Amino acid sequence: MPSERPLVDAAGSAVEIVEVGPRDGLQNERTLVSTAAKIAYIEALVAAGARRIEATSFVHPKRVPQMADAEEVMAGVPRGDGVRYIGLVVNERGLDRALAAGVDEVNVVVVATETFSQRNQGMSVLEGVRSFGVISARARSAGLRVTATVGASFGCPFEGEVDPAAVGALVRSCASAGADEIALADTIGVGVPGDVARLVSEVRAVTDLPLRFHFHNTRNTGYANALTAVALGASALDSSTGGIGGCPFAPAATGNIATEDLAYALRRSGIATGLDLAALVSAATLIGGELGIVLPALLGRAGDFPAGLSPERRL
Amino acid sequence: MPSERPLVDAAGSAVEIVEVGPRDGLQNERTLVSTAAKIAYIEALVAAGARRIEATSFVHPKRVPQMADAEEVMAGVPRGDGVRYIGLVVNERGLDRALAAGVDEVNVVVVATETFSQRNQGMSVLEGVRSFGVISARARSAGLRVTATVGASFGCPFEGEVDPAAVGALVRSCASAGADEIALADTIGVGVPGDVARLVSEVRAVTDLPLRFHFHNTRNTGYANALTAVALGASALDSSTGGIGGCPFAPAATGNIATEDLAYALRRSGIATGLDLAALVSAATLIGGELGIVLPALLGRAGDFPAGLSPERRL
Numbered sequence: 001m002p003s004e005r006p007l008v009d010a011a012g013s014a015v016e017i018v019e020v021g022p023r024d025g026l027q028n029e030r031t032l033v034s035t036a037a038k039i040a041y042i043e044a045l046v047a048a049g050a051r052r053i054e055a056t057s058f059v060h061p062k063r064v065p066q067m068a069d070a071e072e073v074m075a076g077v078p079r080g081d082g083v084r085y086i087g088l089v090v091n092e093r094g095l096d097r098a099l100a101a102g103v104d105e106v107n108v109v110v111v112a113t114e115t116f117s118q119r120n121q122g123m124s125v126l127e128g129v130r131s132f133g134v135i136s137a138r139a140r141s142a143g144l145r146v147t148a149t150v151g152a153s154f155g156c157p158f159e160g161e162v163d164p165a166a167v168g169a170l171v172r173s174c175a176s177a178g179a180d181e182i183a184l185a186d187t188i189g190v191g192v193p194g195d196v197a198r199l200v201s202e203v204r205a206v207t208d209l210p211l212r213f214h215f216h217n218t219r220n221t222g223y224a225n226a227l228t229a230v231a232l233g234a235s236a237l238d239s240s241t242g243g244i245g246g247c248p249f250a251p252a253a254t255g256n257i258a259t260e261d262l263a264y265a266l267r268r269s270g271i272a273t274g275l276d277l278a279a280l281v282s283a284a285t286l287i288g289g290e291l292g293i294v295l296p297a298l299l300g301r302a303g304d305f306p307a308g309l310s311p312e313r314r315l
Numbered sequence: 316m317p318s319e320r321p322l323v324d325a326a327g328s329a330v331e332i333v334e335v336g337p338r339d340g341l342q343n344e345r346t347l348v349s350t351a352a353k354i355a356y357i358e359a360l361v362a363a364g365a366r367r368i369e370a371t372s373f374v375h376p377k378r379v380p381q382m383a384d385a386e387e388v389m390a391g392v393p394r395g396d397g398v399r400y401i402g403l404v405v406n407e408r409g410l411d412r413a414l415a416a417g418v419d420e421v422n423v424v425v426v427a428t429e430t431f432s433q434r435n436q437g438m439s440v441l442e443g444v445r446s447f448g449v450i451s452a453r454a455r456s457a458g459l460r461v462t463a464t465v466g467a468s469f470g471c472p473f474e475g476e477v478d479p480a481a482v483g484a485l486v487r488s489c490a491s492a493g494a495d496e497i498a499l500a501d502t503i504g505v506g507v508p509g510d511v512a513r514l515v516s517e518v519r520a521v522t523d524l525p526l527r528f529h530f531h532n533t534r535n536t537g538y539a540n541a542l543t544a545v546a547l548g549a550s551a552l553d554s555s556t557g558g559i560g561g562c563p564f565a566p567a568a569t570g571n572i573a574t575e576d577l578a579y580a581l582r583r584s585g586i587a588t589g590l591d592l593a594a595l596v597s598a599a600t601l602i603g604g605e606l607g608i609v610l611p612a613l614l615g616r617a618g619d620f621p622a623g624l625s626p627e628r629r630l
Contacts, residue, residue: 160621224539306475
């Protein structure tokens with residue numbers, strides 16, 4: 001039973017961080033970033049140890065102008081070193097583009113509630129699952145791994161509470177339709193650790209697929225949720241360097257959890273991520289400068305502990 | 316064994332929030348706030364349901380100018396409704412003032428490391444314990460409850476790592492010297508949930524006194540730590556409305572955890588606090604306006620869930 005597995009006992013393990021700054025981070029920022037700056041950002045992420053990066057999304061450029069250069073970004077990213085690039089895809093046209101651009105994996109979002117699904121995807125939840133099945137079958141036949149991300153798993157900006165059992169049923173459908181990984185997204189940042197536990201329980205009742213989580217720190221619960229997910233066996237966590245981004249279709253959904261702050265908490269918890277904290281802060285500073293924003297991430301301001309990043313260590 | 320008690324199983328319980336905005340919050344803000352504004356802030360806190368408030372500290376006004384009006388604040392705070400006011404005290408002169416001003420409780424800080432104790436308190440750790448014993452005996456004979464707060468329990472800005480066993484030994488000394496409550500402070504905001512579990516284990520090996528925690532969100536781990544502490548049996552948590560404050564003697568120690576964000580996470584976890592979230596946001600807005608700062612707290616920006624505070628609910 002997941003709730004018997006405590007948050008505090010995860011030491012000695014490892015978790016995979018999926019860097020989503022170039023996609024979910026940038027897509028919610030108003031300042032358009034040049035293709036060259038995006039590629040430099042991704043190069044900095046790779047230098048910091050990121051090995052799984054959601055690099056872009058293949059959506060209509062009028063819908064998400066920041067992602068209009070998806071092909072150019074993918075053509076310029078550094079290859080090798082075991083780095084895998086994920087492309088977000090919402091329909092078959094997007095999949096065609098993603099395949100042509102040479103992504104390593106595909107991420108497809110389905111949404112847990114009817115209203116949000118209609119507003120974000122332009123289709124019902126059931127139509128979303130069917131669409132996922134079509135995309136998944138084609139991507140897998142092309143040799144790519146496919147993730148089903150369930151948006152609004154923890155709450156909906158339009159319908160409010162979301163029944164964990166409904167999320168479980170949707171996960172079961174996605175697993176049957178050919179997902180290689182399930183990702184549960186707290187799109188509007190309302191969840192708490194108990195919600196994570198309930199959802200893990202629901203998902204584990206229907207599938208053994210690898211489980212990934214996507215948290216926003218909208219109400220300061222994102223890091224507690226992330227640590228709880230790791231303790232309950234999640235294999236991967238999404239985060240964005242600097243804590244940039246959100247979702248332009250979800251009101252007030254500001255900020256992914258920040259990769260450097262998450263990596264700090266995990267390292268201090270004895271959980272390996274393979275990431276270099278100082279290099280992550282450099283990558284965050286780089287993209288923060290491009291965007292001209294004060295980053296929500298805190299490690300870059302406060303400094304590492306115990307280490308040379310901290311101002312008091314420089315005295 | 317504390318580590319067997321999971322974060323996610325605390326539903327149905329309650330925890331006491333100690334509002335420290337008027338003391339730890341304000342003392343680290345550069346803008347001096349008028350006595351009238353402090354009293355209005357405390358009135359707003361009481362209206363929001365706060366029943367245990369660290370109202371001020373009785374230290375030398377040259378050392379902490381923001382607290383120079385301790386007597387005037389205590390003379391003006393609303394009495395009744397079961398509200399208890401705590402005064403921070405560092406020496407006997409401070410205790411004399413606190414007793415004369417009519418505080419309901421006394422909080423005395425001892426520090427876990429020699430360097431920080433010398434710099435912050437002007438005495439060794441052992442001298443700190445002896446001083447605590449003297450203050451505690453006098454306060455208790457006057458009928459007041461006394462808390463021993465162990466500063467830098469999770470890490471020291473000068474010495475780095477702090478041995479949990481040393482914190483345990485210090486707690487044992489404070490318990491012997493007459494503490495009614497033990498508070499463990501992450502003064503510089505470096506801790507993670509596993510540290511909370513280790514410290515709870517050390518403390519529980521030496522005393523059954525009520526256990527309170529004081530977290531800063533300096534590196535985005537404060538809320539995870541707070542929820543873990545509640546799950547492991549802490550009876551009280553410190554926080555400041557708006558997330559204002561820190562410690563002027565600890566470099567880069569910015570921001571207590573915010574009362575409204577903590578209360579949100581606890582309410583969503585099924586843990587009662589007796590606090591009204593909308594009223595907390597109002598109190599935070601009030602003091603944020605006095606200070607002229609952007610508050611670190613997020614609930615006031617994002618809105619409650621699911622409820623009428625959220626912008627999308629106002630459409």
